[in-house]
Amino acid sequence: MIELKNIDKFIESRFQRIFLLKGINLTIQEGEFVTLMGPSGAGKSTLLNILGLLDEDYSGDFLFGEKNIRQMKEKERSSLHKSEFGYIFQAYHLIDELTVYENIETPLLYRKVSSSERKSIIAELLDRFNMVAKKDLFPAQLSGGQQQLVGIARAIAGRPRVLLADEPTGNLHSAQAKEIMEVFQDLHKEGTTIIQATHARENADFGTRLIHLVDGRIESDEKIS
């Protein structure tokens, strides 16, 4: 489904190029649950951003399905971005001025989903995450774990095929973290492709594949079951 060929990403400093990613070749099949691990600065987030079409400043080829991202028009790329990807952040990144309900609704608005359909999708999600009672609260009124649940609900509201999560449990207690990972596991079982970056080894156990990154290179790539 996703194929990266010889991806380099670097920044020019005065005397030399500093490589953030170097020679990444990676193929991810639909339905995989991939965990990216590695020390800080290894390039996990950079790789995730490239995978999520948030960063276009790199060299090498990125094929999504049969198509080369680089040869796509801006419009195609942005519609691909909207329809296929969901994002989850370490710091949740909910919009503070919007309620839980409205936060989940936002991506649907940008996808021009009709009002009645929006209502049913959001109701379903709220129900799934046991947040019906909290739908009119603002993010500041929720605990970290609950905020991240909203973040997940928001990410999957548009029914993306690929879910990208950058340190989704980094700010959470272990109990909350476990809850989030179980949600990921359920989503995986339902067929969603998940790519997460994490520091915590135990999170990798929920997935099917573990990739170690060191200094912008893939050091190991193993299946786990």
Added chain:
Amino acid sequence: MWKNYFKISFRNLQKRKLYTGINLLGLTIALVSFFAISLYIYHEWSYDRMYKDADRILKLNQEFISGGEKQLVGTSPSMLPVVLREEFSEVEKATLVFDLGIFSTVMVDAGAGNQEESKFAFVDEFFFEVFDFSLLSGQKSNLLQNPNEMVLTQSTAERLFGNVQSAQGKSLKVDGQEYEIKGVMEDFPSNSHLEFDFLASFKTHRHGKEPQWSPSNYYNYVKLKPGVKVSDFEKNLAQMVDRYLGSDQEEYGFQTDFYTQPVTAIHTGDPNLSSIKPGVNLKYLYIFAIVALLLMIIGVINYVNLATAEATERNKEVGLRKVMGATQSQLFGQFVSESMILTFGGLLISLLVLYILVPVLSDWVQVPLQLDLLVSPFGLIFLGGVLLAVGFFSGAYPSLILAKMEPIRALGNKIKLGGGAWVRKSLVVFQFFVSMGLLISTFVVKSQLDFMREVTLGYEKEQLISLSYPYQARAKMPTIKEEMKRTGAAVSIAQAADMPIHIKAGYKIFPGGDNQRELMITGYAVDPDLVNTLDLQLLAGENFTEFDIQRNQLEDGSEEFSVLLNESAVREMGWTAEEAVGKRINLGYMSNSVIKGVVGDFYFNSLHQKVGPLVIFHDPMEANVLLIKLPAGDPANHLAALEKIWKDQVPDRPFNPQFVDQAYANLYASEERASMVFTLFAGIAVFIACIGLFGLVSYVALRRTREISIRKVLGATPVDVLSVLAVDFMKLLGISSLLAITFGLWFSKNWLQDFANQTTVGWMPYVFSIALVFALALLTIFYRTWEVYRLNPSNTLKSE
């Protein structure tokens, strides 16, 4: 979608109360000023546009060239409309208005004794065919056809007779002559250049019975037939002048031409042309319009500046929305909708404020501002336009910055808005440039006004009063003068044609006697006491004596008229003051005039005009006022004594003294108004700019809280910290100052150009204006910095 935009916009505005408050305050003040000025300008612009065929109605003015000198006059002869009606096929109608008010007031007796009235005019029977004012009673077809008929305006009828119906058919006496009221018309609208209470039939007047080519004392109007070109009509006019006046012109070596002025242009036309109502200087209207626009721009700039500064705080939201699939145009829409909401709020509040302020403002500018204009279809379109324009311009730039942000960088922490800073700085420079520029302009306007108030006029206007009297009481004046002087309540009393502040009577000196030049000259009929009463300076020769009166009353052909000339007149004729004494000149009907003396120039009109030639002739029979010099001390006591004598001698005439110095000050009412408008709006501009600066500094200080705290820990004093923040802004203000000085120089040159007699504007206005703005800006910055400085560093540095 839009619902979502509005919802989040509302919450954002609610959350950031300081930001919203500053923006709302700035926008509201700017909008109130903008609307108030717009209403005023609209009123002035709408003058004389309400007549049915306003585009075809023209006023006839006169251009008089003699001795190479050109003079424009707003009046023309009584013969002109007659000829126009009879001989010009392109003329539909022509009418004449004779405004008696420019010469004197009249006494009107409607059964309850004499009242002094000034808005009195003679008009011919065609008046209502040119100007379609509606009648409340009477019939247009038989108005003003015969002598001694009159039309009243509605409010005059109500004032004198209680209501319109009871006025119809009644009679009233004007200066003892009886008139029958044939009709009552609507009041002249406030935006008509015509303004009278009484319209009497011109046939009553001797020139109405027998039209003449001289004098030129009448306002004449013509309504052309549809489709006639004004230039063609003027060509025919020129031929007509040759036909009728050609021989005179050749004989006396002058040239006169009639030219037209659209009725809609009278109010904003040449201020030197005499007119029924004082006009408005078109330049002032333009300046006011620019000021209104500038204030609006300053308000918008506040928004732009704050919003861009604030964009750094909102980058996270923007980044997220982008990650979730928002396009640039969607984001743009969202942020513009926020500025629209704020503008709409400001608009509503400003309308409310205007509703409360309009009565005060109307009174203040002496113009009835009509707020209901804003709810007319035109007004609503105007409001909608303002809303869209202000909302869009406020929101567009910050929205663009936000919408263009790259999502990754926006999500990753604080970002710096490099380009935004540049634009923001220019906008701050502009704001303060406008503030300083307006302040400097205010001082320029004020100093010219002060100059005009305090200039030495060449005569003494302090403790000088003017009392007008009717010609019937003329015979009693010598007695009254004696009586008044005897009580000690008057030092000196003179009879004169008018107050010395506006002497308008135009005369002509023809070649003859010792002078071969022809020139226009202003005439002033007085008695021998004038020179003493006004304390005029006699440069050569001597004042009139009783003997002079006897000389000019001889009717055996040997009569001789003694006159005084002013310095300018003598200079025009090429003489020195000494040479002039004893020379003979030809003043038309006073063809045998002898120059008895020469007085120093004094200002007998507003300082807009240079002092022109003036002839003072000895003719108490032409006088209409008593000029009374009061002794020093409280005028009230003296006036009481004078009133007693007045009541004894002229019981039917109200005692209505006017102080000459006050009347003089009234000459500059429009400058005074301009000065007030400038003061007010310069103050507003400075205020808006300062609250904008306050907001901007707040953001900068907030962003640099950590830096300030570190500096404090390292031992910085408040002044050190202040200088860190202030230096940047001071640089910007420095640029503003340079621009403002350039503007000020340009403005003072332009403004003063309208005054033949100018003040000199020194450096003080510049220094003071710039210093004032700097001080206010520093104070604003200091206040904000101090708040941050006071914070405990352990709190601000803790979380990183």
